[in-house]
Amino acid sequence: MSGVHGGDPGYGLCGVSVLCCLTLACSYVGSLYVWRNDLPRDHPAVIKRRFTSVLIVSSLSPLFLCLWKELTGIKTDAPLLSLMGFRFEGILTATVLPLLLTMVLFLGPLVQLSFDCPWNFIDGLKVAFDPRFWMLCVTDMLWLRNQVIAPLTEELVFRACMLPMLVPCTGSGPAIFTCPLFFGIAHFHHVIEQLRFRQATVISIFLSAAFQFSYTAVFGAYTAFIFLRTGHLIGPVLCHSFCNYIGFPAIFSALDHPRCATILMFYFLGVALFFLMLYPMTDPVLYGDIPVCHLLEKGSAEYHSICS
Structure with a gap:
């Protein structure tokens, strides 16, 4: 059964939803600054302390969703964890297809990396299956932050908890x-640290922040789309981790590459295939009953846009 019972879908509901999301975003960012230190953000000691902070906030974030339900009076037959994307139905497709779709989008950068990589395919497989490689990764604080903790906690807070409220x-x-927008604004705290440690000129810091806000906002919209269409958290987390690893496409270096024409062809091919495959690979039919659909009026245009 789908549908929402209780609550008024007007200014009261929207006011409570926005306030809860804003409080949650401020709590996440604020937790990074509860520790007093004079070290840069990439220092292992700083990273370890911030792990503690964001993991505590993330573990408490479902309480915001519970509070939101109480304040708005919204009742749904979808369990809380299910609304947040923690469920088993469709887990295999939710793990594989969104990540594969994201890799298609980054086909150009992946081809560029393969051209510049000193290893051949067999060497790469040997490294990937070498336990020593993964031991080095999990003991590297930067790797843990960028590939595990940041994707998991940010997607939990900014997608799994906020989207059901919005x-x-x-x-x-x-x-x-x-x-x-909450996700993008949350990344503006980097400006404070860059200014504090004089890592660049003021103009370049703010230009970088504006670019990062734009990039994170677009990326956040994409993972929000994945979350709503699949009803799973695992897809956005894996896509986030993958994008953190690849970084923003090095388009300018591609233009100067000896195999520029081939790389650019794969850039355009990847983008074209991505838009062709976006809706088929995120078809809700592949992922079972979408929990967020229980928050929409059955039969409405919004319900049909993501639930059928």
Whole structure:
């Protein structure tokens, strides 16, 4: 059974939803600064302390969703953990397909990396299956932050907890583009640290922050789309980790590459295939009953946009 009972989908509901999301975002970012230190953010000691902070906030974040349900009076037959994307139905496709789709989008950068990589395919497989390689990874604080802790905690807080609160207010489409604003703004705290440690000129720091806000907002909209279409958290987490590893596409270096024409062809091919495959590979039919659909009125246009 789908549908929402209770609550008023007007200014009251939207006000509570936005306030809860804003408080949650501020709590996540604020937790990074509870420790007093004079070290840069990439120092292992700073990273370890911030692990503790964000893991505590992330573990408490479901309470915001519970509070939101109480304040709005919204009742749904979807369990809380299911609304947050923790469920087994469709888990295999939710693990593989969104990550594969993201790799298609990054086909150009992946080809560029393969051209520049000193290893051949067999050597790469040997490294990937070597336990010593993974031991080095898990003992590297930067790797743990970028590939594990940041993707897991940020997707849990900014997607799994915020989207269920925004969807009944704005609908699924606007929620996809509203949620990343909290995510993008949350990354502005990097400006404070860069200014504090004089890592660049003021103008370059703010230009970098504006670019990062734009990039994280677009990326956040994409993972929000994945979360709503699949009803799983695992897909956004894996896509986030993959994108952190690849980084922003090195387009300018591709233009100067000896095999520029081939690389650019794969850049365009990847983008074209991505848009062709976006909806088929995120078809809700592949992922079972989508829990967020229980927050929408059955039969409405918003319900049909993500639930059928």
